[in-house]
Amino acid sequence: MLKNLSTFILLIVALSWSSLSFAGAKRDVYDHIMKGNGYYNKKDYAKAQSEYEKALKIDPNSPEANYNLGTALVKSRKPGKVADSADSTLVAMASNHLLNAANSVGASTSLKTCAFYNAGRLYYDLGDYATAIDNYKAALRLSPDDWKARKNLRLAQKKLDENKNQNKNNNDNKNNNNNNDNNDDKNQTPPPPKNQMQGSADQMLRAVQNQENNTRDKVNRSKMKQGQRSNTSRPW
Numbered sequence: 001m002l003k004n005l006s007t008f009i010l011l012i013v014a015l016s017w018s019s020l021s022f023a024g025a026k027r028d029v030y031d032h033i034m035k036g037n038g039y040y041n042k043k044d045y046a047k048a049q050s051e052y053e054k055a056l057k058i059d060p061n062s063p064e065a066n067y068n069l070g071t072a073l074v075k076s077r078k079p080g081k082v083a084d085s086a087d088s089t090l091v092a093m094a095s096n097h098l099l100n101a102a103n104s105v106g107a108s109t110s111l112k113t114c115a116f117y118n119a120g121r122l123y124y125d126l127g128d129y130a131t132a133i134d135n136y137k138a139a140l141r142l143s144p145d146d147w148k149a150r151k152n153l154r155l156a157q158k159k160l161d162e163n164k165n166q167n168k169n170n171n172d173n174k175n176n177n178n179n180n181d182n183n184d185d186k187n188q189t190p191p192p193p194k195n196q197m198q199g200s201a202d203q204m205l206r207a208v209q210n211q212e213n214n215t216r217d218k219v220n221r222s223k224m225k226q227g228q229r230s231n232t233s234r235p236w
Contacts, residue, residue: 029055033064040068045076063100063107067115070097074122091126095119102138113143120152129160 036051052069055062073094077087101107102115120135136153139146 025058029059029062029065032058033062033068036065036068036072040072040075043075045072048072049076061100061104061106063104063111066097066104067101067107067111070094070101070115071118073097074118091122094122098122109142113139113146113149116142117146117149117152120149120156124152124156124159129156129163132156133160 032051032055036048036055039045039048039051049069049072052065052072055065056069059065071094073090077090077094098115098119102112102119104112107115116135116139120132120139122132123129123135124132133153133156136149136156139149140153143149
């Protein structure tokens, strides 16, 4: 009986210590997030990232820490297209943390909506309109009345359509140029066969020879006539 009682007491102590440790861990996570938010509001995104990372080391599944780190990473990059591998890595990290927050079981609907929305904005800025559309749609499935997500969804769809039309026009122009080149080749007169060329040359040669013979005959006949007339007037 005493043995069972001592075991029960030890179990209670262990559970109590576990609860206190868990509560302490949650408190530490909260403290790091709050410190990070302070740096974020001061636009010191590097220090904010550091605090959010400390929170995630304690609780990797914290939706708030994942979301805040993702947004801090987005804020720390320069707007525009990806310029180098370092920026590509930063974008991948930001997207990963935002989607971790969006897919977190413990996240509120509002946080999930914001996570998908910010991921959509990130990919829109990168020119990846198809992925941006997917994220905006995910945000709207959670919050159908989110007018910002709906507005940005329409902008992304418009950009995607413009790109498709431009690519189609470029392909059409390329095909037209290829067709014109082929038509030019078809319109060119093919050279005559070798035998035909040889026959034409022989005909021309015979024609020249015949002309020379006719000319020679005319000259001889003219000389003969002149000779006859000269015999009547003077000696040869």
